Amino acid sequence: MKPFVLVKFRTMSVGTASVASHLASSASVTKVGSFLRRTKLDELPQLWNVLKGEMSLVGPRPNLFNQEDLIAERSERGVYDVRPGITGLAQIQNIDMSTPKLLAEIDKLMIDSLSIKSYFTYIFKTIAGSGGGDALK
Incomplete structure (x- = not known):
């Protein structure tokens, strides 16, 4: 397991604790973030991680x-x-x-x-x- 920086869109409010999603409050998700998560568009930036190997x-x-x-x-x-x-x-x-x-x-x-x-x-x-x-x- 080699650590790396995972590229993602911000879908939660600034100041939300850096924890796994299942530990975060749904109230932390922004309106735009809700759309990005629902449509799975929040995963698109990770294509950069794929290109980097x-x-x-x-x-x-x-x-x-x-x-x-x-x-x-x-x-x-x-x-x-x-x-x-x-x-x-x-x-x-x-x-x-x-x-x-x-x-x-x-x-x-x-x-x-x-x-x-x-x-x-x-x-x-x-x-x-x-x-x-x-x-x-």
Whole structure:
């Protein structure tokens, strides 16, 4: 696991704590941010991370450095042996970082079964609207 700066649009108010989305209040999301998140346009800047070779289009979503439970679960399963991605199986199934063990299991399942067909299926389903994005409290 190599840390990198994930490029994103700001969708939350300035001053919102830097925590995983499922720990942030939905009241922190701006009106424009709500639109960007709902349409998944907030993911577009990450194409820069893909071009730089830090991410792939498909792979396990990158986590924050302080998500210790998720890091432990993913480390145990070898999830960090692949590049993180913008979308993947967990995202289209609405599994977010609020359930670290389940997320790590689904990430590992995706990695072990990834094919050209599933790679493009995940991308297409994401563009078509599958998955609701990270949950907010």
